Amino acid sequence: MSEFSDNMSKFSDNMSEFSDNRKLDYLPDLARLGKSAFVFVLLSILASAFSSAWAFDRAGYKARAEATLAELNTKRLADSKATLARLDEMMALGIVGMKEYGIAHPKYARLMDVAIADSQAMKGMTDAELEEKWGEQGYGGDAVGIPLKSLPDLGEERAYLELVVGPAQQYIFVKKWESTKKARWLEPARDEAVELLRHLESIPTNK
Numbered sequence: 001m002s003e004f005s006d007n008m009s010k011f012s013d014n015m016s017e018f019s020d021n022r023k024l025d026y027l028p029d030l031a032r033l034g035k036s037a038f039v040f041v042l043l044s045i046l047a048s049a050f051s052s053a054w055a056f057d058r059a060g061y062k063a064r065a066e067a068t069l070a071e072l073n074t075k076r077l078a079d080s081k082a083t084l085a086r087l088d089e090m091m092a093l094g095i096v097g098m099k100e101y102g103i104a105h106p107k108y109a110r111l112m113d114v115a116i117a118d119s120q121a122m123k124g125m126t127d128a129e130l131e132e133k134w135g136e137q138g139y140g141g142d143a144v145g146i147p148l149k150s151l152p153d154l155g156e157e158r159a160y161l162e163l164v165v166g167p168a169q170q171y172i173f174v175k176k177w178e179s180t181k182k183a184r185w186l187e188p189a190r191d192e193a194v195e196l197l198r199h200l201e202s203i204p205t206n207k
Contacts, residue, residue, distance in 0.1 A: 173192070
């Protein structure tokens with residue numbers, strides 16, 4: 001019985017030593033895993049921070065669009081320069097949204113790029129020229145193989161284009177009002193502001 005006890009004790013010691021060795025063998029793997037996990041989490045945090053820093057400010061855009069509509073509803077502009085500056089801000093914000101959309105939807109990336117490239121020129125067009133090129137039936141997307149008439153009127157694709165086209169259209173009419181002081185030029189500007197807000201509803205609130 002004593003011999004049996006001694007053998008069991010030796011077996012237990014051997015198993016304990018084996019277990020300790022196994023733990024030591026696993027420690028480097030666990031350390032490597034811990035380091036990899038840390039790097040992954042760090043990169044995720046940095047990516048999230050970078051994304052947030054450049055994300056389309058939908059709320060800020062909407063606030064500016066609503067402020068412009070409120071001004072246009074009065075049928076006069078107390079400070080047209082401030083209105084034009086706000087429309088410029090909207091176009092700048094819109095370009096961020098369009099770039100994001102192009103990255104998320106490669107099929108429309110080139111369409112967004114050509115519209116962005118044309119955004120400053122849009123403000124110098126006549127309302128007819130802008131409508132002819134970037135309106136619902138326009139030719140602005142033909143060069144990249146996407147006829148604008150193929151886009152749903154209130155679809156997401158059209159909505160992102162309107163982030164720059166809409167403010168540009170209003171800009172044109174406000175400039176006409178500045179030179180003539182005729183209220184009739186603010187009426188189409190108001191109509192464009194209303195339509196822009198309708199398009200904005202097609203863009204998810206988390207954008």
